[in-house]
Every structure is written in C-alpha cells, then in structure tokens.
Amino acid sequence: MKAIVYTEYGSPDVLQLKEVEKPTPKEDEALVRVHAASLNAADFEMLRGTWSARFGGLLKPRHKILGSDIAGRIEAVGRNVKQFHPGDEVFGDLSECGFGAFAEYVSVPENALRLKPASMTFEEAAAVPSAGVVALQNLRGVGSSSLSFLLSDKGHIQSGQKVLINGAGGGVGTFAVQLAKSFGAEVTGVDSTGKLAMLRSIGADQVIDYTQEDFTKSGETYDVIFDVVGKSSFSRSVRSLKHNGRYLALGSHLCGMAWDGHHLWYADAGTDRLSCLDVHTGTILQEVVRLEVRTGLTSDGTSLIVK
Numbered sequence: 001m002k003a004i005v006y007t008e009y010g011s012p013d014v015l016q017l018k019e020v021e022k023p024t025p026k027e028d029e030a031l032v033r034v035h036a037a038s039l040n041a042a043d044f045e046m047l048r049g050t051w052s053a054r055f056g057g058l059l060k061p062r063h064k065i066l067g068s069d070i071a072g073r074i075e076a077v078g079r080n081v082k083q084f085h086p087g088d089e090v091f092g093d094l095s096e097c098g099f100g101a102f103a104e105y106v107s108v109p110e111n112a113l114r115l116k117p118a119s120m121t122f123e124e125a126a127a128v129p130s131a132g133v134v135a136l137q138n139l140r141g142v143g144s145s146s147l148s149f150l151l152s153d154k155g156h157i158q159s160g161q162k163v164l165i166n167g168a169g170g171g172v173g174t175f176a177v178q179l180a181k182s183f184g185a186e187v188t189g190v191d192s193t194g195k196l197a198m199l200r201s202i203g204a205d206q207v208i209d210y211t212q213e214d215f216t217k218s219g220e221t222y223d224v225i226f227d228v229v230g231k232s233s234f235s236r237s238v239r240s241l242k243h244n245g246r247y248l249a250l251g252s253h254l255c256g257m258a259w260d261g262h263h264l265w266y267a268d269a270g271t272d273r274l275s276c277l278d279v280h281t282g283t284i285l286q287e288v289v290r291l292e293v294r295t296g297l298t299s300d301g302t303s304l305i306v307k
C-alpha cells in the first residue's frame, strides 16, 4: 500500500510517498481502508518535532506514518472484534494507538472507532475526532485533559454564561464555538479578519479581529476564556475574567487557570503541577504536584477543595 512516511523531524520536505507493507489486523483490530484523513495543528507539531512531540521519540519520530483522524470502510476484522463487520463505514482517532492515518490502510483497535453517521461524508467525519474531542473535553471539563479539573465540579458551561474563544476560527475553535452555543452560552469568537464572517455563520454572537483589537482591553468580562491557540496574555486575560471565571489555554505549558477572585490556580503541563498564586504579591501560596487528579478539585472562592 502507499503511505506518507517520515523518519526524521523537519519541514514537509522530509515526507516521502512510499510503498509499505499493508497491515494485518490483530485479534482486536479492524483493517480500515482510509477514505479521508484530516490534518490538525498537532500533525505539524509532530512533523517538526516540537518539545511535546518528542516525548514519544527524542531524536527521531517513533511513529513513521503521521495522522490521527480517519474515516473509511472496514475491510477485515480480527476474530475478537465484536462491534464491526467488513463493509461498515467508520471514523476514529488513532492518536492513542500509533497514528498512521496518512496511508491507504490502517489497522485499528475497535475501541478507537465509531460507526460513521450515514448523513456525513467521509471528509466531514474525518474532520471531527481530535479537534472536536479537545474542544468538548475542555468546555465540559471531562476526559483525559490534565486541565479538566478547572471545570469539573461546577459542571460544564451554563446557559447564559459569557464565553470567549481565542483562535475560534481554527480546528478546535470552530468546534468550541458551536459546542459553547449548544450549551446556551453567549459566545465571542476571536480570530483574524478573514474568518469573522464564518464565525458568525456558525453561531458566534460577537466577533473580534485579533489583528485590530486586543480583547483584554475592551473592558468586557467573561465566565470562560478558552484560548485554543495559546496566544493570549495570561496577566491581561485575568482582568477580563468574571469572579470565579475560568481561563483555559491549549498549545502552551500553562494549560489551565482558574481565577476565584482572590487567588489564581494554574496548571503547568511542563512541570505537572497545580499552583495557587497570590496575584497581588506574585507569591506561590500552594502547589499540588501531579495533575493526574482528574476530577474533584475545585475552588469555593477562597480555597482549593479536594474531594
């Protein structure tokens, strides 16, 4: 079969279209003929070998075929596969099972796949898994994200809350806008000039052009600021949060923050710590190591509650 292979980190020039062996499904796997695969920002990070991408392979890529999101048709199944049959149209996320979407075939554990809704094309379905799940996890505070504690106890966004999405016009952002709207939030989308009309068309109530305006200077405050692209200034963003507001950021070490009106709780994915900062003095008051405490942490306005 044909696949796009890379054996070293670098620019797109290191990608090679090659003939490789067609995979054989293991007992719990399905062999999928890939009809569509989507490109995510994370694929570029893995191609270039950013610090987070190198956890899997310090000097060279661990997985030779990139790509996490697929939609396709099942060609064969291992003998322990229960849910799927040859001919089924499926979609799924391969990021937990070795990647490999940019190929004609991929062998996938059945639990990484779901039946594709008949109303969706393969291209539409392939665009959903990673970006959609990241947006949903962060807005609902569920799943494996280390910053999910920030929203866990009080539940997901409440109807009527004001939510700002920074980087709203990209892969994760477009899902975040639509999900926040479906939870009943009033949504402000921030992105570049050419994406503002599209953001309105998918439901954004207000739009801000980041090339013209800094949302932290408008005087507006929000219940949730979700910085999908990790480009906002943290110290300025705090001023734009309401009391007990939540600040979430992807694509940077500082992956999540909660401002309770007195203290700032922030999670650092690099050091795996949750810290409590007195913003007036800049002193770190408390540190909780290991962010794997995935649920049960919240703030009552003055302190951190660990259930």
Ligand SMILES: NC(=O)c1ccc[n+]([C@@H]2O[C@H](COP(=O)([O-])OP(=O)(O)OC[C@H]3O[C@@H](n4cnc5c(N)ncnc54)[C@H](OP(=O)(O)O)[C@@H]3O)[C@@H](O)[C@H]2O)c1
Binding pocket: 040, 041, 042, 045, 129, 130, 131, 132, 134, 166, 167, 168, 169, 170, 171, 172, 173, 190, 191, 192, 195, 210, 228, 229, 230, 231, 232, 250, 251, 252
């Ligand atoms: N997509 C996924 O499946 C996925 C999964 C896990 C984690 N992530 C992480 O999430 C982050 C975002 O991913 P993505 O797929 O949404 O990226 P994306 O599709 O590239 O979207 C980023 C958006 O942010 C805009 N932007 C750039 N600079 C900005 C700024 N200063 N202020 C406001 N908006 C700005 C970009 O617009 P312009 O380019 O026009 O300026 C673009 O529309 C990445 O760090 C990625 O690793 C993504």
